[in-house]
Amino acid sequence: MDERGPDVEEIISMIRAATRRVTVAKRTLAEVLVSAPDHLTADEITHEVQKRRSDVSPSTVYRILEEFEDLNIVVHAHLDQHAAVYHLAGPVHGHLTCEQCGTTFEIPASHFDLLGKNLHRHFGFALNRHHVAITGTCAQCQSLARTSR
Ligand SMILES: [Zn+2]
Ligand SMILES: [Zn+2]
Ligand SMILES: [Zn+2]
Incomplete structure (x- = not known):
């Protein structure tokens, strides 16, 4: 089973369908989530986003992750006592x-x-x-x- 959830363009259309604004930061975050291995913490996601776009702040990344969760693009889970991890919404x-x-x-x-x-x-x-x-x-x-x- 290799169904990993939406690709970048599908994420962009999910944002548009919810009549939200598509920004460079959101597109970059979508690219990171699609290309990343599973289970990244918000800090790891921020790090990956900033490798591509150094001008995106951690608070922007956190805000977009929340918005993506609202839109059911990503889900988070708690694997141990450490920070929550995120991945694209796919098969449960x-x-x-x-x-x-x-x-x-x-x-x-x-x-x-x-x-x-x-x-x-x-x-x-x-x-x-x-x-x-x-x-x-x-x-x-x-x-x-x-x-x-
Ligand atoms: Zn998982
Ligand atoms: Zn939780
Ligand atoms: Zn073991």
Whole structure:
């Protein structure tokens, strides 16, 4: 599954469709998000934007990220105790983050279907499968711990 969400021109038309202004800063941010690997913090996004356009301020980047979230162009998630990370809105997925090595694995959201159903049945609770990562220890760190014992 390699569906990563919209490309730059699709992002631009989403901004226009919402009758918002398309600025150079917004276009640059769209380019960074499309070409970037997944899961960048706002600081990392700012850094990438400023490599292309040194005149775009961090506060402008933060404002545009908020606007992009409003327009459902990007989503954010919390993978560990550090800053939120952003990526383009695409198919919903879940995150598993290893507490030992910090690696995050993306998993199909369908793994949460049963849990989501049970939570809703028992507590009337609607699970958000993407927003916060599930933490634990990855297979590799478990086998390292086993061999060093
Ligand atoms: Zn993700
Ligand atoms: Zn959040
Ligand atoms: Zn690990």
